Amino acid sequence: MASGLRDVIIVGAGPVGSYASYLAASQSLSTVLIDRRSAIGSPLKCAGLVNPGVFDLKGINKLGPDVILNDIIGADVFSPSGSILQLRGRKTKAFSIERALFDRKMFFLALENKVEAYLGHKVVEIVRSDDYWKVRTIGVSGDRTFSAKTLIGCDGTSSITRRALGIEKPGTVLNGISVEGTISGDVDVPRNIVGVFVGENTAKGLFAWYIPNGENDRVKLGLSTTEGGNIREKFDIFLNDPRLLTFIGSKGDKMAFKPTSMTISPIPIGVPSRICSENGIILGDSAAMAKATSGGGIYPGLLACKDLFDEVERSGDISNKTIERFQSNWRKGNGKELMRSNLIRSIIDDISDSEIDMLVDRLGNKKILSLINEKGDIDRPVELGAAILKENPGLLMLIPRFMPKLIKLIR
Numbered sequence: 001m002a003s004g005l006r007d008v009i010i011v012g013a014g015p016v017g018s019y020a021s022y023l024a025a026s027q028s029l030s031t032v033l034i035d036r037r038s039a040i041g042s043p044l045k046c047a048g049l050v051n052p053g054v055f056d057l058k059g060i061n062k063l064g065p066d067v068i069l070n071d072i073i074g075a076d077v078f079s080p081s082g083s084i085l086q087l088r089g090r091k092t093k094a095f096s097i098e099r100a101l102f103d104r105k106m107f108f109l110a111l112e113n114k115v116e117a118y119l120g121h122k123v124v125e126i127v128r129s130d131d132y133w134k135v136r137t138i139g140v141s142g143d144r145t146f147s148a149k150t151l152i153g154c155d156g157t158s159s160i161t162r163r164a165l166g167i168e169k170p171g172t173v174l175n176g177i178s179v180e181g182t183i184s185g186d187v188d189v190p191r192n193i194v195g196v197f198v199g200e201n202t203a204k205g206l207f208a209w210y211i212p213n214g215e216n217d218r219v220k221l222g223l224s225t226t227e228g229g230n231i232r233e234k235f236d237i238f239l240n241d242p243r244l245l246t247f248i249g250s251k252g253d254k255m256a257f258k259p260t261s262m263t264i265s266p267i268p269i270g271v272p273s274r275i276c277s278e279n280g281i282i283l284g285d286s287a288a289m290a291k292a293t294s295g296g297g298i299y300p301g302l303l304a305c306k307d308l309f310d311e312v313e314r315s316g317d318i319s320n321k322t323i324e325r326f327q328s329n330w331r332k333g334n335g336k337e338l339m340r341s342n343l344i345r346s347i348i349d350d351i352s353d354s355e356i357d358m359l360v361d362r363l364g365n366k367k368i369l370s371l372i373n374e375k376g377d378i379d380r381p382v383e384l385g386a387a388i389l390k391e392n393p394g395l396l397m398l399i400p401r402f403m404p405k406l407i408k409l410i411r
């Protein structure tokens with residue numbers, strides 16, 4: 001069917017758009033998926049650390065083990081002065097995945113469900129006319145127009161769909177750099193834990209990371225920050241950070257990092273007050289669904305797709321009312337944690353290096369550590385923070401100016 005009216009048009013074949021297409025087609029909705037890129041998974045803009053829950057989602061559980069590179073059971077969190085909080089769980093807390101392969105497999109999942117896909121087609125115009133969405137593309141097959149009753153935007157940070165729906169831009173955009181490469185020298189490369197490095201001079205507002213990338217000496221290093229400026233320079237400073245050498249177990253200065261690929265990209269955070277309008281909706285990065293505390297956007301985006309199509313299944317249609325019901329329920333459910341993570345964000349934005357040092361010191365307490373190890377979930381920091389504060393109310397007083405915000409967290 002090259003022309004004619006479809007049920008759903010989805011703009012953007014990143015992981016969120018491919019998953020939304022797969023789920024739409026599972027409900028027997030005729031679905032078109034459009035992406036401006038001609039190859040899925042490239043260019044890569046991710047560190048590929050995801051919640052294990054991703055692989056419990058319908059369909060994604062069929063993806064196959066080759067996507068998963070490493071089981072992550074813990075983290076070493078380095079304070080600005082070099083104190084270490086060693087977090088270790090008994091079960092897997094995250095997976096390091098091969099992100100490009102993951103995106104490609106997600107796309108094939110959609111194709112297997114008979115989604116009509118158009119790669120190499122850039123959406124240049126979206127208009128609403130006669131109660132339908134008309135999407136014009138320019139690309140490998142020339143100038144084309146597609147029509148559908150429902151429009152779903154999964155087209156990332158500078159979403160054209162968001163503009164067509166008249167939805168406000170995300171409040172904050174983090175800057176991120178992720179570099180894959182190999183490490184050599186007098187090193188002992190950790191395979192099942194990640195390294196997290198905080199501090200104003202390293203990555204103001206967020207953190208720098210070490211993530212294993214499969215076997216041998218392959219690693220992913222990177223950082224995310226609220227600060228502008230030259231992020232490559234910040235990355236070079238991080239490469240020479242003595243805390244990174246401590247983490248990798250280098251004795252002396254014999255560590256060498258050889259990059260094989262690098263990506264610099266924005267990460268939008270702060271979900272807008274509404275994400276839908278007139279039979280149209282935005283999901284994933286286009287709706288700034290990345291966690292404000294980590295910049296991780298894959299799991300929250302996929303969960304939102306699942307919630308939307310669960311609602312479609314319950315309602316038996318994908319009408320405007322169904323989409324609005326999803327929006328309202330999502331804000332009370334999986335979206336709530338996302339929005340509350342903005343509260344933690346506002347604390348992080350205001351915390352000094354010496355206060356982080358003090359906090360890391362206090363969290364190193366045996367009882368608190370075992371709570372973190374038991375309940376820690378990279379996608380549920382608010383729940384964990386609230387549990388820690390409930391068990392240790394004394395922490396509320398540690399930095400008195402944050403007390404009102406922390407009290408909101410435990411309510």
Ligand SMILES: Cc1cc2nc3c(=O)[nH]c(=O)nc-3n(C[C@H](O)[C@H](O)[C@H](O)COP(=O)(O)OP(=O)(O)OC[C@H]3O[C@@H](n4cnc5c(N)ncnc54)[C@H](O)[C@@H]3O)c2cc1C
Binds near residue numbers: 036
């Ligand atoms: C440095 C860095 C590290 C990160 N690390 C992690 C991590 O470890 N874990 C994690 O969960 N998340 C991470 N993220 C965030 C994660 O990459 C995003 O949240 C995720 O890619 C969002 O998926 P998406 O499908 O919504 O958008 P995208 O993956 O951005 O896909 C959007 C798609 O829309 C297409 N598109 C855009 N405009 C148009 C148009 N006009 N016409 C047609 N197609 C269009 C694009 O080509 C693209 O394919 C990281 C981000 C960065 C920058």
